[in-house]
Amino acid sequence: MERRPRLFVVSGPAGVGKGTLVTKVRELRPDLGLTVSATTRSPRPGEVDGVSYHFLSDEEFTRRVEAGEFLEWAQVHDHRYGTLRSEVDRCLAAGKSVVLEIDVQGGGNVKRIYPDAVRVFIEPPSWDVLVGRLRGRGTEDEASFKLRLEDARQELDLAPTYDVRIVNDDLQTAVRQLADTFESYERYGGTSNNGNH
Numbered sequence: 492m493e494r495r496p497r498l499f500v501v502s503g504p505a506g507v508g509k510g511t512l513v514t515k516v517r518e519l520r521p522d523l524g525l526t527v528s529a530t531t532r533s534p535r536p537g538e539v540d541g542v543s544y545h546f547l548s549d550e551e552f553t554r555r556v557e558a559g560e561f562l563e564w565a566q567v568h569d570h571r572y573g574t575l576r577s578e579v580d581r582c583l584a585a586g587k588s589v590v591l592e593i594d595v596q597g598g599g600n601v602k603r604i605y606p607d608a609v610r611v612f613i614e615p616p617s618w619d620v621l622v623g624r625l626r627g628r629g630t631e632d633e634a635s636f637k638l639r640l641e642d643a644r645q646e647l648d649l650a651p652t653y654d655v656r657i658v659n660d661d662l663q664t665a666v667r668q669l670a671d672t673f674e675s676y677e678r679y680g681g682t683s684n685n686g687n688h
């Protein structure tokens with residue numbers, strides 16, 4: 492059966508390894524569409540507008556937000572970053588599935604705009620494992636760490652609203668499950684096991 496291009500949203504709390512999983516699946520599936528994010532920050536040496544990012548002024552970014560051109564966007568420190576709907580539409584029109592790695596709030600926005608988007612939630616094997624992974628990073632002070640844990644707890648509460656849930660206990664197993672999920676939805680429109688791995 493032929494693959495039908497789909498929009499996939501991958502979410503999960505910080506420290507769960509979603510970025511690693513998406514990178515590994517992209518290595519297996521170089522045919523997946525890549526969207527170019529928009530940002531208000533200045534280009535760094537070697538970055539090309541329209542390839543690395545769409546570099547927008549604050550005014551242009553705001554105009555596009557107000558015009559409903561963003562699927563999702565966020566303020567990160569002093570700059571804004573977002574995914575333009577036109578980027579997703581461009582990939583889907585070219586027959587390529589798209590994977591967006593975004594937070595649960597962004598995932599909710601995407602589902603409202605693209606009701607047939609498939610949302611995949613990456614879960615830790617346990618709360619203690621997640622706490623250990625986050626603490627192991629050693630990248631933030633105790634106040635920031637506690638805030639991140641609170642965010643993680645709220646995100647995990649939303650896991651049941653996702654189409655598919657994958658526990659990232661063993662990396663290779665989780666990569667295979669994510670790749671199989673994409674394949675299943677592209678070829679057959681869904682999974683046969685309620686999506687829980």
